[in-house]
Amino acid sequence: MKIFDFLIIGGGISGTSAAYELAKFGNVALLEAESSLGYHSTGRSAALFTRNFGNKTVRAINQVSEIFFNNPPEGFCLNDLLTPRGSLTIAVPGQERELDLLFSLATEQNKIKQLTPEQTYEMAKIVKPEQVGIGAYEPDVTDIDVASLHQGYIKGFLKLGGEIFKVQPVEHMHYEDEIWQIKTGKSAFQAKQIINAAGGWADQIGVLANATKIGLVAKRRTAVVVEAPNGIDVSKFPVIEFADTGAYIKPEGGKLMICPGDQTPVEPQDIQPDEMDVAILIDWLQNKTNIVVKRIEHSWAGLRSFVADEIPVVGYDAQAPKFFWLAGQGGFGIMMAPALARVCASLITQDKLPQELLDVGVTADSLSPNRFSN
Numbered sequence: 001m002k003i004f005d006f007l008i009i010g011g012g013i014s015g016t017s018a019a020y021e022l023a024k025f026g027n028v029a030l031l032e033a034e035s036s037l038g039y040h041s042t043g044r045s046a047a048l049f050t051r052n053f054g055n056k057t058v059r060a061i062n063q064v065s066e067i068f069f070n071n072p073p074e075g076f077c078l079n080d081l082l083t084p085r086g087s088l089t090i091a092v093p094g095q096e097r098e099l100d101l102l103f104s105l106a107t108e109q110n111k112i113k114q115l116t117p118e119q120t121y122e123m124a125k126i127v128k129p130e131q132v133g134i135g136a137y138e139p140d141v142t143d144i145d146v147a148s149l150h151q152g153y154i155k156g157f158l159k160l161g162g163e164i165f166k167v168q169p170v171e172h173m174h175y176e177d178e179i180w181q182i183k184t185g186k187s188a189f190q191a192k193q194i195i196n197a198a199g200g201w202a203d204q205i206g207v208l209a210n211a212t213k214i215g216l217v218a219k220r221r222t223a224v225v226v227e228a229p230n231g232i233d234v235s236k237f238p239v240i241e242f243a244d245t246g247a248y249i250k251p252e253g254g255k256l257m258i259c260p261g262d263q264t265p266v267e268p269q270d271i272q273p274d275e276m277d278v279a280i281l282i283d284w285l286q287n288k289t290n291i292v293v294k295r296i297e298h299s300w301a302g303l304r305s306f307v308a309d310e311i312p313v314v315g316y317d318a319q320a321p322k323f324f325w326l327a328g329q330g331g332f333g334i335m336m337a338p339a340l341a342r343v344c345a346s347l348i349t350q351d352k353l354p355q356e357l358l359d360v361g362v363t364a365d366s367l368s369p370n371r372f373s374n
């Protein structure tokens with residue numbers, strides 16, 4: 001049986017981006033439980049890139065990802081990975097302090113403009129005027145072409161000689177004579193190293209490997225798509241975010257995607273929207289905006305998986321030999337993927353972080369799974 005240098009579990013954006021980077025250093029197998037890659041979180045995101053989202057470490061990682069997004073390798077994709085969108089966060093009148101944290105992140109290179117209630121309303125006329133206080137406008141928030149990013153990694157990986165095995169849910173693994181023996185429902189594989197990029201299932205994979213438990217919690221997030229109000233062209237609207245709830249409205253192919261900003265802990269699964277959550281969301285929408293929902297065009301839910309400090313978990317496990325974590329990407333896994341894939345390859349092949357991550361203050365210890373082993 002072929003012995004792979006690296007075996008990656010999970011074919012979402014985390015697994016495929018790591019596969020692409022690692023295929024430059026050895027032979028790589030990527031195992032995916034589903035019949036299509038990106039079926040879970042990766043195919044269910046809001047596809048946004050924003051510099052001002054998440055904690056300090058996440059924001060630093062995203063700074064490095066942005067370089068890749070703006071300048072992907074030759075032939076990686078046919079179109080731009082980022083397209084301008086802009087984001088407008090609205091404070092309810094009287095609750096302006098809720099924008100303080102966001103404004104505190106503004107720098108010369110990272111503009112966040114304070115708008116008066118009148119200017120804010122002018123940009124977000126679908127919101128009821130009495131709900132509009134001051135606004136924070138971030139011109140540099142962009143849409144990510146997630147499909148092109150994911151496909152770019154998959155095609156690049158295959159071109160480098162990588163092998164993808166679908167419908168291969170990993171069920172057992174053990175380490176013997178410096179080789180991992182992996183069993184799926186229908187096949188067996190051997191590899192020198194394992195990379196655990198199983199999204200919401202990463203802790204379950206860790207258990208199979210007798211690795212550290214990182215305390216990953218999968219959280220459901222819901223989205224619906226509805227018609228835009230008659231006669232309003234929303235295609236150039238920014239994302240409209242609401243500081244009081246974390247809900248947001250995003251233009252989506254001439255319609256509007258609405259997300260309540262929910263994060264309900266659930267067991268990892270093929271998550272579906274909860275009917276009650278959707279009903280509450282539609283009620284909120286009709287109170288907050290002038291949108292009259294005649295029909296829900298489409299609804300879905302996805303998993304955002306976090307550890308306690310909401311910093312991704314990237315590094316070798318202290319208990320399980322040659323078992324590497326790439327998990328806990330939370331609500332930022334698409335935007336962090338280019339940088340984290342480089343982190344993964346660099347830690348595995350050179351035992352250090354890439355210089356560009358060190359330059360923005362990210363340390364290997366802050367990402368290490370071993371922060372959970374005490």
Ligand SMILES: Cc1cc2nc3c(=O)[nH]c(=O)nc-3n(C[C@H](O)[C@H](O)[C@H](O)COP(=O)(O)OP(=O)(O)OC[C@H]3O[C@@H](n4cnc5c(N)ncnc54)[C@H](O)[C@@H]3O)c2cc1C
Nearest residue numbers: 010012013014033041042046048170199302332333334335
């Ligand atoms: C509604 C919503 C909005 C979001 N918006 C954004 C956004 O705007 N920007 C952003 O950057 N992020 C966003 N995110 C977060 C982002 O989608 C995730 O962080 C990212 O997709 C995680 O990718 P992943 O590859 O780690 O996980 P996944 O895409 O879930 O991939 C993990 C894969 O592992 C496979 N797997 C699991 N167990 C096994 C096993 N035993 N054997 C083999 N394979 C296995 C699964 O089938 C799955 O395909 C959003 C998420 C949601 C739900």
